[in-house]
Amino acid sequence: MEHKMKPESLMMSYGYKPEWSEGAIKCPIFQTSTFVFKNAEEGKAFFEVAYGLREKTEGEQLGLIYSRINNPDLEILENRLCLWDEAEDCAVFESGMSAITTVLLEFLKPGDLLLFSTPVYGGTEHFIRKILTQYGIHVVSFSVGQCEEEAIRLVESTGLAHKLALVYVETPANPTNALIDIECSKKIAQHFSTPERAVYLAVDNTYMGPLWQHPLKHGADLVLYSATKYIGGHSDVIAGACLGSAALISRVKVLRTFLGNMAGPWTGWLLLRSLETLKARMDIQAANAEKVAEFLNHHPKVEKVYYLGNITPAQTKAYAIKTKQCLSNGAMISFDVKGSENEAFRFLNALRLIKLAVSLGSTESLAEHPATMTHADVAPEEKSKLGITEKMIRLSIGVEHHADIIHDLQQALASV
Numbered sequence: 244m245e246h247k248m249k250p251e252s253l254m255m256s257y258g259y260k261p262e263w264s265e266g267a268i269k270c271p272i273f274q275t276s277t278f279v280f281k282n283a284e285e286g287k288a289f290f291e292v293a294y295g296l297r298e299k300t301e302g303e304q305l306g307l308i309y310s311r312i313n314n315p316d317l318e319i320l321e322n323r324l325c326l327w328d329e330a331e332d333c334a335v336f337e338s339g340m341s342a343i344t345t346v347l348l349e350f351l352k353p354g355d356l357l358l359f360s361t362p363v364y365g366g367t368e369h370f371i372r373k374i375l376t377q378y379g380i381h382v383v384s385f386s387v388g389q390c391e392e393e394a395i396r397l398v399e400s401t402g403l404a405h406k407l408a409l410v411y412v413e414t415p416a417n418p419t420n421a422l423i424d425i426e427c428s429k430k431i432a433q434h435f436s437t438p439e440r441a442v443y444l445a446v447d448n449t450y451m452g453p454l455w456q457h458p459l460k461h462g463a464d465l466v467l468y469s470a471t472k473y474i475g476g477h478s479d480v481i482a483g484a485c486l487g488s489a490a491l492i493s494r495v496k497v498l499r500t501f502l503g504n505m506a507g508p509w510t511g512w513l514l515l516r517s518l519e520t521l522k523a524r525m526d527i528q529a530a531n532a533e534k535v536a537e538f539l540n541h542h543p544k545v546e547k548v549y550y551l552g553n554i555t556p557a558q559t560k561a562y563a564i565k566t567k568q569c570l571s572n573g574a575m576i577s578f579d580v581k582g583s584e585n586e587a588f589r590f591l592n593a594l595r596l597i598k599l600a601v602s603l604g605s606t607e608s609l610a611e612h613p614a615t616m617t618h619a620d621v622a623p624e625e626k627s628k629l630g631i632t633e634k635m636i637r638l639s640i641g642v643e644h645h646a647d648i649i650h651d652l653q654q655a656l657a658s659v
C-alpha cells in the first residue's frame with residue numbers, strides 16, 4: 244500500500260516543483276499582477292473556466308490569468324491548507340473577516356434567515372447584526388446548551404424556518420472556551436434542508452487551528468479561519484481561509500474574484516513559510532498551555548480557570564462534545580482573577596514577558612481583557628449571560644519556555 248505522509252511532512256514541498264523556478268528550493272514570491280498566455284486560444288479557455296462559462300474537462304487545471312483570480316503563491320498555499328482538514332478545496336483571503344463575510348454574502352440572499360451561535364468573534368457579530376440585516380437578511384442566535392431541540396424551536400418561532408439558509412457556529416467560543424456541538428449543529432441544518440434547498444453549516448475553527456479540530460469531519464460544509472492566528476502565527480500578517488467541497492469553494496472563489504478580497508502574493512508567501520512550522524508551534528503551545536493551566540488552577544488569587552483541559556466527565560455534555568470533536572485542549576486559557584476590573588488591570592499592567600495585546604495563536608504569549616477590549620461592544624446583559632466578567636483575563640499561550648511564562652504570571656499575580 245502506498246505510504247500516506249502526514250501534512251507536517253508535506254508543508255515544505257507539496258504542490259511546488261523547483262524546476263518551475265530555476266531550481267529554487269522555495270516557492271518564490273510571484274509578485275506579478277498578470278500572466279502571459281501562450282496564445283489567444285489558451286486565454287479564451289482559461290477565462291471560460293474561471294468565469295464558470297463551461298465545466299473543466301477531465302484533468303484540466305485552471306491556468307494562471309490575473310492575480311485577483313489566481314497566483315502560484317495562493318494556489319500552493321490553498322493546496323497545502325487542504326491537507327490538514329482533508330478538504331477538497333480552499334480559498335485564501337486578505338483577512339479572516341473577508342473569508343467570513345464572503346461566505347455569509349454568498350450563502351445568504353435578501354429574505355433568508357441565518358442561525359448563528361453566541362458568542363462569536365466581535366467582528367463577525369457586528370457584520371451579522373449590523374450589516375447583513377441592512378440587506379434584508381434575518382438573523383437569530385442560539386447559545387451553548389441550546390442544541391438541538393431548543394435551536395429548532397428558536398428558528399421556528401421566527402416564522403421564517405422555510406427561509407433558513409445557513410447555520411454559522413464558532414467553537415470553542417471566545418473567550419470562555421464554551422463548546423458548541425458541530426454534529427448537533429449539522430442536525431439543525433439538516434432538519435430545515437429540503438431537496439430543493441440545502442441549509443449549509445459553516446464553522447469558524449480559528450480557536451483550534453487546522454490541527455486540533457476538523458469540523459468537516461463532523462458534518463460542517465465550510466470551515467473558516469482567521470489565518471492571522473496559528474496558520475500565520477507570528478503576529479506579522481493578517482489573512483483568512485475557507486475550506487470545503489470543490490463545489491462550494493468554487494462559489495466562494497467566484498464571489499472573491501468580484502469582491503477582490505483575495506490574499507496578495509506576499510501574504511501567500513508568508514503563510515507558506517509559516518505552515519512549515521505549524522505543527523511544531525502548535526504542539527509546543529498546547530504543551531505550554533497545559534502547564535500554565537495547572538499553575539493557574541492552584542493559584543490563590545485565581546477564582547476560575549476556563550480551559551478545555553479542565554472539563555471533567557462530571558460536566559457530561561461539555562465532556563462528550565470535547566471528546567468527540569477536540570483533538571487537543573488548545574492553547575487558549577481565560578481566568579477570573581479574584582477581585583474586579585481593578586485587579587485585572589493591575590495584573591495586565593504588571594506583565595513583562597507576556598505582551599498586553601489582542602489576537603491569539605502567535606509565537607509570543609499574549610494577554611488581554613475581553614470585557615473592555617475584544618468584547619467591548621457586547622451588550623452588558625449579554626456579557627453577564629456569557630460569563631464575560633470584568634475580572635476575566637484571556638491568555639494566548641506562545642512558544643516561550645513554559646517556566647518563563649509561568650514566572651511572568653506569578654510575578655504579575657503577586658502585584659494584584
Ligand SMILES: Cc1ncc(COP(=O)(O)O)c(C=O)c1O
Binds near residue numbers: 468
Ligand atoms: C475567532 C475569530 N474569527 C475571526 C477573526 C477575524 O480574523 P481577522 O482579524 O484575521 O480578520 C478573529 C480575529 O480575532 C477571531 O478571533
